[in-house]
Amino acid sequence: MPSERFVIPIGPQHPALKEPGHFEFSVEGERVTGATVRLGYAHRGIEKACEERNWVQSLYLLERICGICSHIHTTAYCLGVERLAGVEVPPRAQAIRVLIAELERVHSHLLWLGVAAHEAGFDTLFMYSWRDRETVMDVLEGLTGNRVNYSANVLGGVKYDLDEARAETIRKGVDYLEARTYYYLELVVHDPVFVQRTRGIGTVTREQAEWLGLVGPAARASNVARDLRVESPYAAYDLFPVQMVLETAGDLEARVSVRLKELFESYRVIRTILDKLPTGEIKGRMPKKVREGETVSRVEAPRGELFYFIKSNGTDKAERVKVRTPTLCNLAPMMTLAIGHQLADMPMLLAGVDPCFSCNDRSIVVRNAQEAETRWTWEQLRRYGIEVYKCKR
Amino acid sequence: MKITTMLGDVLRSLLRPNSTQQYPAERQPDPERLRGKLVWNGEKCTGCALCVKECPALAIELITLDKAAKRFVMRYHIYRCTFCAQCVENCRFGCLQMSNTDWELAAADKSAFTVYYGKEHDIEMARSAQAASTKPEPAEG
Numbered sequence: 001m002p003s004e005r006f007v008i009p010i011g012p013q014h015p016a017l018k019e020p021g022h023f024e025f026s027v028e029g030e031r032v033t034g035a036t037v038r039l040g041y042a043h044r045g046i047e048k049a050c051e052e053r054n055w056v057q058s059l060y061l062l063e064r065i066c067g068i069c070s071h072i073h074t075t076a077y078c079l080g081v082e083r084l085a086g087v088e089v090p091p092r093a094q095a096i097r098v099l100i101a102e103l104e105r106v107h108s109h110l111l112w113l114g115v116a117a118h119e120a121g122f123d124t125l126f127m128y129s130w131r132d133r134e135t136v137m138d139v140l141e142g143l144t145g146n147r148v149n150y151s152a153n154v155l156g157g158v159k160y161d162l163d164e165a166r167a168e169t170i171r172k173g174v175d176y177l178e179a180r181t182y183y184y185l186e187l188v189v190h191d192p193v194f195v196q197r198t199r200g201i202g203t204v205t206r207e208q209a210e211w212l213g214l215v216g217p218a219a220r221a222s223n224v225a226r227d228l229r230v231e232s233p234y235a236a237y238d239l240f241p242v243q244m245v246l247e248t249a250g251d252l253e254a255r256v257s258v259r260l261k262e263l264f265e266s267y268r269v270i271r272t273i274l275d276k277l278p279t280g281e282i283k284g285r286m287p288k289k290v291r292e293g294e295t296v297s298r299v300e301a302p303r304g305e306l307f308y309f310i311k312s313n314g315t316d317k318a319e320r321v322k323v324r325t326p327t328l329c330n331l332a333p334m335m336t337l338a339i340g341h342q343l344a345d346m347p348m349l350l351a352g353v354d355p356c357f358s359c360n361d362r363s364i365v366v367r368n369a370q371e372a373e374t375r376w377t378w379e380q381l382r383r384y385g386i387e388v389y390k391c392k393r
Numbered sequence: 394m395k396i397t398t399m400l401g402d403v404l405r406s407l408l409r410p411n412s413t414q415q416y417p418a419e420r421q422p423d424p425e426r427l428r429g430k431l432v433w434n435g436e437k438c439t440g441c442a443l444c445v446k447e448c449p450a451l452a453i454e455l456i457t458l459d460k461a462a463k464r465f466v467m468r469y470h471i472y473r474c475t476f477c478a479q480c481v482e483n484c485r486f487g488c489l490q491m492s493n494t495d496w497e498l499a500a501a502d503k504s505a506f507t508v509y510y511g512k513e514h515d516i517e518m519a520r521s522a523q524a525a526s527t528k529p530e531p532a533e534g
Contacts, residue, residue, distance in 0.1 A: 145478075145493075
């Protein structure tokens with residue numbers, strides 16, 4: 001006798017995070033048997049808008065793709081455009097870029113820890129981790145003048161230099177945060193409430209992670225050595241190398257601890273940069289027009305690999321800017337992994353990859369709502385296949 | 394496995410002062426690099442308009458009254474500004490600064506969001522020129 005099957009729509013107004021995304025879970029009892037995701041609610045047409053702005057104006061538009069990892073977006077864009085233009089960026093500027101990127105990673109991971117704790121119903125941890133996150137927000141505000149959207153990057157370098165007084169403030173903040181991170185790491189592996197929600201849930205084996213194409217901390221939690229800061233060091237990561245942090249368990253608990261352990265690496269890199277900051281200029285000369293060509297720029301955002309494709313036609317405007325954010329790579333695997341889990345685990349499973357929908361929604365396919373859903377017969381599908389390959393020839 | 398792992402921290406927090414600040418009754422000092430309202434000092438301005446060309450939000454207009462005599466007026470639309478300080482970066486003569494004290498920019502009146510900078514009679518001239526250009530055509534008949 002067939003069991004009853006329900007489809008449970010979640011969102012776009014209330015998914016795991018406070019951002020719009022629509023999920024549909026088909027369930028048999030409590031068990032999820034199928035999951036789909038629909039994206040595009042936060043599509044803002046940023047890529048197209050870049051084609052109508054000059055190189056500098058696009059920088060500030062792209063910074064607004066994500067409110068949390070804004071600096072890494074501009075870094076990816078700047079590195080790409082500078083490579084196209086053949087501009088040498090002074091090492092001091094590159095080091096400051098890395099410094100801000102690592103501070104941003106600290107703020108992003110602490111924010112995520114709070115969100116994950118909130119989804120697990122552990123609001124005390126949520127409040128405390130966000131309280132401590134204020135420390136790094138204040139550090140960033142002191143360094144760049146803003147809590148988010150720092151506008152620290154310019155094409156050819158950075159805007160803000162670092163002096164000894166500021167370095168000391170950063171050191172103090174990092175010392176406090178390091179102590180707190182130790183405490184949180186202890187907490188997330190020992191607290192019975194939190195462990196119940198994370199241990200053995202959403203387990204991804206190494207093979208699965210590689211096959212599904214997970215990126216960032218979600219991949220590293222499954223022992224996949226994937227970190228662009230190590231694999232292809234950009235900006236100043238060759239001067240200030242990072243150790244890759246890996247976990248083997250592949251479950252939600254591993255995803256929590258990989259992020260927290262990564263923070264210790266960030267603290268170490270921040271301290272090294274403060275001690276050994278290269279001297280010199282912080283800005284190179286940037287031409288108004290960028291010579292013709294195309295480039296790919298990849299950086300490691302807090303959530304994983306961030307990919308930029310930039311094409312120039314020799315004018316002061318970009319011909320094409322394509323952005324692929326890590327959330328896109330991580331959401332689809334989660335839909336596959338959701339199958340077989342309890343419905344109650346879905347919020348944690350989704351929060352576990354740290355999804356960022358406004359980052360993610362780069363393109364949208366608009367279908368005519370009037371059009372009735374069509375179904376193809378086998379014959380139609382066969383014809384379609386032949387037609388597609390005919391056109392390709 | 395420990396039970397009540399956070400209890401110690403929670404009890405210690407009872408003795409800590411509040412983490413939230415009671416703004417506006419209680420104020421933190423303004424960060425030195427805070428980017429607030431844009432301020433223009435036109436004494437050295439050459440009218441190159443680099444600030445205008447690369448403004449991502451099209452928040453600045455430079456009105457040239459007399460290029461030879463270097464008479465310029467800047468019209469600054471606060472409501473469009475993204476406070477990125479690219480204009481400050483672009484100005485080679487240091488005419489532009491972002492105030493770190495003037496950042497509470499909310500107003501009940503729309504006119505507060507458009508600011509004119511320049512010499513007083515120049516501003517008057519620019520204003521009247523703009524008023525004349527936007528005056529509706531008199532209806533025929």
